[in-house]
């Protein structure tokens with residue numbers, strides 16, 4: 481089975497080098513020996529090693545409870561990883577200011593939660609925290625980027641469908657000019673058309689802004705539509721890093737079962 485260049489050493493069983501990471505301009509995020517154990521001593525993530533290349537969409541799939549959300553949340557410290565286990569552009573994220581990190585690495589969740597006020601108020605929120613007021617024109621541009629037309633500008637959250645609210649949440653995240661987007665099942669509550677709208681926006685962000693995107697999804701079909709690399713997480717371990725069209729060549733028994741059930 482062909483494995484992506486450089487991926488093999490980060491597969492299951494590889495030894496994460498505690499302090500070691502090579503500066504590599506092609507790699508946006510490096511994860512080395514990322515481990516999490518619950519307070520009751522249950523392993524949640526076990527020595528996860530992976531390089532996330534710049535400007536790609538990476539899918540993360542795996543059975544329920546395999547640690548996908550925990551993995552994603554560790555990348556912008558919504559769950560705090562150990563020092564020297566997650567690097568952004570070669571810098572240990574634990575050494576970065578957490579709010580600055582979360583601007584650089586934005587996140588969208590399954591269910592969008594909008595703040596009170598209008599769509600424009602929501603989009604302006606992040607820059608306003610830094611003392612910058614976006615002009616109407618800048619807000620319109622962000623709405624367009626998230627595939628929303630100008631009629632949404634003055635609407636309130638209550639007037640929106642879940643799919644529209646998810647695109648507003650995306651515009652609000654994009655207002656922070658992130659370099660990386662983390663998406664935790666962003667379309668699982670959406671109808672097929674809203675799902676396609678979001679997928680189109682993600683592909684455009686990657687293509688036109690070289691955005692790095694990491695997306696947890698339960699949909700193998702979705703991963704095949706938009707991801708270039710897919711990480712298969714089983715029991716807190718990355719057992720495969722593949723191109724999506726190679727998924728069914730996975731040798732891992734749990735992976736095969738998961739793929740059979742989700743096809």
Ligand SMILES: Nc1ncnc2c1ncn2[C@@H]1O[C@H](COP(=O)(O)OP(=O)(O)OP(=O)(O)O)[C@@H](O)[C@H]1O
Pocket residue numbers: 518519524542543544545546547548549550551
């Ligand atoms: N703070 C925590 N304390 C204890 N256990 C936790 C904690 N966070 C997550 N877990 C457990 O860790 C495991 C992985 O959870 P996680 O939500 O990351 O999995 P997942 O693959 O995203 O699951 P799903 O697909 O169902 O969303 C689960 O067994 C969960 O119950």
